[in-house]
Amino acid sequence: MDSGLPVIFFTAICGSLVASIRNSLWHKLSIFNDSISDLWLLVGDFNALLSSEDRQGGLNRRSGISNQFVSCFASAALSELVFRGPKFTWKRGSLYQRLDRAFYYGPWSLKFPEADVLRLPWIHSNHRPQLVRLQSWSPPTIVGFANDLKEWNGKVFGNVFHFKKQLLARIEGIQRVLENRTSSHLMELECQLRRELDVILYREELIWFQKSRSEWIQWDDKNSSYFHQRTIKRRKCNRIIVLKDEEGNRLEEQGTLKKLAIDFFSKLYLDDDIKNSCYKLRGLFPTLSDDCLKGLDSLFLDKKIKVALFEMKPWKALGPNGLHAIFFKNPSRG
Structure with a gap:
């Protein structure tokens, strides 16, 4: 391929409940395997067991192993991807079975040495969804994560204050129209916009909460103006408006304050004179x-x-x- 990426043949499997139809599928897969020279990935519900360890519980004590499936697995030289998560992929009552799998054929260890299968929770089905990951996930660096968060904030999360202003303007416009005429469509739209506004307001609360850093405020306090005032108050307390120089003169000009602070800390760790009268520290610590x-x-x-x-x-x-x-x-x- 022009992109330099390997060719992958993908087959989605849904094994029939009828054994004879499943056996026909195993036979066709064995034949198809002879014509493939590239990578081959088979994922899905095979509805068959390879060993007795693929079954647990249930009232029926039969093994459920499919000899035809085992033969196909061996003759086609298939290998199973490493899975992450629970062992069993299907359940009914107290019966648990491993019916969903992901097999591969070809030099996968060279092309995708870290490929695996993530088994997700049961939600709306008695089968676990399977997520095939060609490259295993590795934790990002803090710097990379921070950059990703900034991009996500702009493209996905969005500007909360902009969205709030936009939603309020749309709701106000709809309410003006509804004062003059009745419209079921506009009434439904207003309800939808109100729900969206609730989400935006909740995000705004979180923003002000994080900025205020007020630990004793309850999470369900719906008062963004309070958080806003707390943030502004904290900023005022942390703001330096007056400093004294070495001669005792009060300085208030921001540029002078900045220069005075930089000069102070620059000299603080460069002075090797331990006899400095301002910092007599020797002998004061245990x-x-x-x-x-x-x-x-x-x-x-x-x-x-x-x-x-x-x-x-x-x-x-x-x-x-x-x-x-x-x-x-x-x-x-x-």
Whole structure:
């Protein structure tokens, strides 16, 4: 192919409930296998068992193994993709069976060495959906994840305040029309827009909640103006408006404050004179014991890292990666 990607023949399987029809399918697959020289992927409900381990529970004690299916599997030189998740893919009452599979033929280990099958939960069927992943997922870097979040926020999540303004304008326009005439279509549209507005307002609450970092506010408090005021108040408390220089002069101009802060911290860690009268630190701290020094030199254990992480407040200041601590403590809520 021009793209350089390998050719893959894909076959979706739905095994019949009738044994004779299934046996015909196994025979046709064996014949078709002789004509394939490229990669071949077979996924679906084979409705047959390869071994006694593919069945558990149930009242009927028969093995359910299909000898024709086993013969087809061996003669066609098929291999099964590694699966992630529960072992059994079908259930009825107390009977569990492994009917859904994913087989491959050809040099898959060279083309897709990390390919696997993810078995998803039962929802509307007694068969588990199967997700074939040609390349296994690996956790992204923090920087890459942050960039992906920014792109997702702009393209998928969207600008909450823009959507809110747009929905309010549409609802207002519909209500003006309904004052003069009755329209069932417009009434239904207004209800739909109100539901969409509820979702947008909930997102707005979350935005202000994260910015305010108020831990004692209940999650179901529907007062975005409060969160807004808390955020503004916090910003005012954290804002530096006056500093004194070395001569005791009060400085208020923002440019001068910025330069004064930069100069102060630049000199703070460059001055090697331990006799500096402003920072007489020698002898003011207790001496560390040998055990403490040994502990400082020890390796970071996963258990200690977890304890330190879970001691952090969930909505405190963002870390250097731009994420709250709750993201690592509970990703589903972060």
